[in-house]
Amino acid sequence: MKPSLLLAGAAVALSGLAAPSFADDVTIKLWSRADRSGPLRAGNIVAAAEQLNNAFEAAGADKRVVVELIETNNKGFDADALALLKAHSVGDTPDIAVVAHEWIGSFVEAGLAANLEGHIADNATMYADMIPELWNSVMYKGERFGVPQDSEVRMFFLNNDILRATGKSEEFIAQLPAQVEAGEFTMFDFCDLAAEAVNAGAAKIGWVHRPNVGPDFQMAMASFGIDIYNEDEAKLQITKQGLTDYYGWLKYCVDNGSLPADMTTYSWDSTHAAFRGGDALGKFHGIWNVGKQLEAFGLEGKDDYFHKLTWIHAPAGKAGGQPKNLSHPIAYIVGETENKDLAALLVAMASQHVPNTAHAVTTNHTPINYGQTAMPEFQEKGWALIAGTPMLKYAEFMPNHAKIGQYNAITYTGVQAVETGEMSPEEAAEMVIEELEIELGDDVIILD
Amino acid sequence: MRTTPRTRAVSDTALFLGPAIVLLAIFFVAPILVNIVVAFTDMSQTLDFKDFPTTKQFNKLGKLDDEALLGIELRRSFYKALMLTLVFVVLTLGIFNLTFALILGLTTTALPDRMGAFFRAVWLLPRMSPSVVYALLWLWVVDSTERGLFNQILMAVGFEPMNLRLDHPMAVIVVANGLIGASLGMIIFTSAIRSIPEHLFHAARADGAGPFSIIRHVILPALRWPISYITIYQALALLVSFEYIFLIMGPARSTMTMAMLSYTKTLAPQIGGGQYAYGAAIAMILIVIGILVALAMWRLTNMKALLQRPRIEVR
Numbered sequence: 001m002k003p004s005l006l007l008a009g010a011a012v013a014l015s016g017l018a019a020p021s022f023a024d025d026v027t028i029k030l031w032s033r034a035d036r037s038g039p040l041r042a043g044n045i046v047a048a049a050e051q052l053n054n055a056f057e058a059a060g061a062d063k064r065v066v067v068e069l070i071e072t073n074n075k076g077f078d079a080d081a082l083a084l085l086k087a088h089s090v091g092d093t094p095d096i097a098v099v100a101h102e103w104i105g106s107f108v109e110a111g112l113a114a115n116l117e118g119h120i121a122d123n124a125t126m127y128a129d130m131i132p133e134l135w136n137s138v139m140y141k142g143e144r145f146g147v148p149q150d151s152e153v154r155m156f157f158l159n160n161d162i163l164r165a166t167g168k169s170e171e172f173i174a175q176l177p178a179q180v181e182a183g184e185f186t187m188f189d190f191c192d193l194a195a196e197a198v199n200a201g202a203a204k205i206g207w208v209h210r211p212n213v214g215p216d217f218q219m220a221m222a223s224f225g226i227d228i229y230n231e232d233e234a235k236l237q238i239t240k241q242g243l244t245d246y247y248g249w250l251k252y253c254v255d256n257g258s259l260p261a262d263m264t265t266y267s268w269d270s271t272h273a274a275f276r277g278g279d280a281l282g283k284f285h286g287i288w289n290v291g292k293q294l295e296a297f298g299l300e301g302k303d304d305y306f307h308k309l310t311w312i313h314a315p316a317g318k319a320g321g322q323p324k325n326l327s328h329p330i331a332y333i334v335g336e337t338e339n340k341d342l343a344a345l346l347v348a349m350a351s352q353h354v355p356n357t358a359h360a361v362t363t364n365h366t367p368i369n370y371g372q373t374a375m376p377e378f379q380e381k382g383w384a385l386i387a388g389t390p391m392l393k394y395a396e397f398m399p400n401h402a403k404i405g406q407y408n409a410i411t412y413t414g415v416q417a418v419e420t421g422e423m424s425p426e427e428a429a430e431m432v433i434e435e436l437e438i439e440l441g442d443d444v445i446i447l448d
Numbered sequence: 449m450r451t452t453p454r455t456r457a458v459s460d461t462a463l464f465l466g467p468a469i470v471l472l473a474i475f476f477v478a479p480i481l482v483n484i485v486v487a488f489t490d491m492s493q494t495l496d497f498k499d500f501p502t503t504k505q506f507n508k509l510g511k512l513d514d515e516a517l518l519g520i521e522l523r524r525s526f527y528k529a530l531m532l533t534l535v536f537v538v539l540t541l542g543i544f545n546l547t548f549a550l551i552l553g554l555t556t557t558a559l560p561d562r563m564g565a566f567f568r569a570v571w572l573l574p575r576m577s578p579s580v581v582y583a584l585l586w587l588w589v590v591d592s593t594e595r596g597l598f599n600q601i602l603m604a605v606g607f608e609p610m611n612l613r614l615d616h617p618m619a620v621i622v623v624a625n626g627l628i629g630a631s632l633g634m635i636i637f638t639s640a641i642r643s644i645p646e647h648l649f650h651a652a653r654a655d656g657a658g659p660f661s662i663i664r665h666v667i668l669p670a671l672r673w674p675i676s677y678i679t680i681y682q683a684l685a686l687l688v689s690f691e692y693i694f695l696i697m698g699p700a701r702s703t704m705t706m707a708m709l710s711y712t713k714t715l716a717p718q719i720g721g722g723q724y725a726y727g728a729a730i731a732m733i734l735i736v737i738g739i740l741v742a743l744a745m746w747r748l749t750n751m752k753a754l755l756q757r758p759r760i761e762v763r
Contacts, residue, residue, distance in 0.1 A: 079721070082721060086495060088494065089494040090495065110493065110494045212699075212719070264698075267587075416700065417701055420614060431524060435525060438508050
């Protein structure tokens with residue numbers, strides 16, 4: 001066969017493979033980070049479009065919805081949010097995006113996220129079973145600009161076998177969560193316990209936290225009485241005393257040998273390996289780690305899991321205080337585009353019980369609708385999530401403020417300075433407050 | 449049509465210099481101009497800006513204060529970045545890019561040709577390997593656990609393991625950058641040493657000069673221009689270099705040089721990026737420092753003499 005014939009044949013074959021094109025195709029651009037921890041965040045939207053197309057076909061309409069997936073390779077949701085803002089500023093606004101909720105403030109200010117109050121009111125039955133607290137996470141200046149896609153709870157994980165090897169009784173282990181809940185077991189007690197495990201030779205490392213800027217630190221700050229958001233003024237806030245106490249606690253942990261001084265230079269891999277490899281007594285992170293923990297420790301099922309691991313809230317900073325934890329939902333936002341009504345409808349369809357449960361149980365995220373926990377699939381595969389749901393009563397959310405990313409980055413520099421021994425907690429608090437004032441200006445209130 | 453010598457001169461100039469000028473304009477001058485414009489805006493996150501011109505970004509770096517030196521009180525983190533940059537550039541340049549490069553140039557030219565070429569090739573390896581691979585090797589070398597190569601060596605000779613990234617961060621980035629940077633000086637110095645007429649060495653030896661006298665009186669005088677060139681070129685390169693610092697140390701405070709600070713405020717993932725105007729302001733100060741350093745060194749080393757028009761004309 002001649003080469004030209006071959007080429008022509010290939011062209012015919014390729015055109016046959018492409019999706020059939022209809023006169024009335026509506027393309028919905030879906031922006032989503034390529035994330036192994038949640039492929040169905042985008043997948044559920046694609047499935048919703050298919051379902052809608054079935055309805056169109058049944059009705060004899062020639063309109064078809066085509067979802068064009070813009071899958072990005074950004075490292076983390078913060079980098080992805082910045083890339084999304086850049087795409088928007090050059091006119092490439094997607095119709096739907098999968099985002100970390102705390103960026104919604106930035107998206108609204110940039111004119112990217114559409115106000116969904118009207119859509120939610122018009123489709124009230126589709127959202128009627130949504131867990132009401134979750135709506136707070138997509139609220140900006142009192143209105144909703146997104147739909148929660150999943151939820152989670154972040155906490156301290158403890159390795160019971162290390163506690164046993166330290167000489168702690170089963171009774172001690174069993175009572176720990178209740179003691180934390182009652183405010184009797186504090187953050188300092190936690191460090192002492194971790195140091196005891198290290199000194200007893202039961203653990204190589206006391207405990208680990210995330211090695212970079214991110215939401216987890218907020219729960220520890222909250223335990224020390226830092227309420228980072230002033231809702232009335234829609235501004236971030238901080239107290240010097242709270243910050244000094246929080247950094248003082250980190251210094252205490254480094255000094256007593258329970259927290260590695262170079263924790264902030266760890267890689268994620270070594271952080272995960274420290275806990276999952278059985279070297280560290282504790283780690284603070286999210287419930288979605290359960291799957292990897294089951295795999296790493298070779299555990300099967302609920303009883304096995306809770307024999308090996310204990311969950312506690314971030315304990316109170318001082319005895320008698322309140323424990324805290326954090327939920328960091330991922331949300332769908334709808335772009336301010338001509339297809340926004342259709343896009344919002346796809347989001348509503350993807351947020352129904354069956355598709356959301358498929359995401360939640362495969363990725364260990366807590367549900368967005370109350371009814372999901374009653375589903376057999378959830379009962380069977382989602383035991384950890386059902387166990388985690390009551391913890392949400394102490395949950396804090398990150399504020400939807402445009403400068404929360406900068407705020408977190410600056411408070412994190414204090415963590416670096418204190419842990420590495422560069423500064424005392426007082427110096428670090430002073431440095432961080434100065435940086436916050438300079439970089440955030442009017443967006444942050446210094447309370448003392 | 450006959451071309452006059454004048455039009456020919458113009459077309460020659462356009463032909464020979466044109467591509468270089470276009471390249472310079474697009475890749476060197478335009479970015480600097482864009483950077484200067486952005487530095488005087490309030491651009492962040494989205495690429496649009498509301499305020500121009502504004503000195504808001506520069507106010508974040510320092511504030512006016514009559515009592516301070518030069519009337520400006522620098523903000524702490526910025527002052528720290530300036531000092532770390534100075535230490536990083538001076539140490540890397542002084543220890544590796546000049547001294548060590550010179551030692552490599554001298555020793556590899558003293559060896560028999562093939563062996564010299566072999567060692568030079570070895571020293572070029574880090575430059576040839578991709579940055580990420582090179583940085584990963586370093587991360588393994590300085591790993592704080594017993595797995596790290598450096599700690600394995602320490603333990604083999606009876607010392608305690610060390611955590612270099614925590615306790616000696618500047619040493620880590622100086623050595624990591626220096627071992628790559630030395631190869632450029634090595635090549636330039638080698639070729640300069642090779643170009644010294646052979647008879648000078650013979651004459652020196654006949655006059656009874658030992659190896660050190662030959663280096664002092666024959667080789668070093670011939671290396672004056674290459675040394676000046678390497679000093680200026682590498683000082684400027686180190687001022688803005690951040691990739692190995694970022695790859696090995698991450699956004700650690702202990703190695704937050706000016707270039708790193710600019711990068712973390714703008715494009716670095718997960719450490720408060722997106723403040724484009726702020727990063728541009730820092731970069732603009734780096735550009736100014738770069739120009740000042742270049743001019744000062746130009747003057748100090750009398751580079752002008754090197755770049756003088758040759759005494760004979762070739763046409």
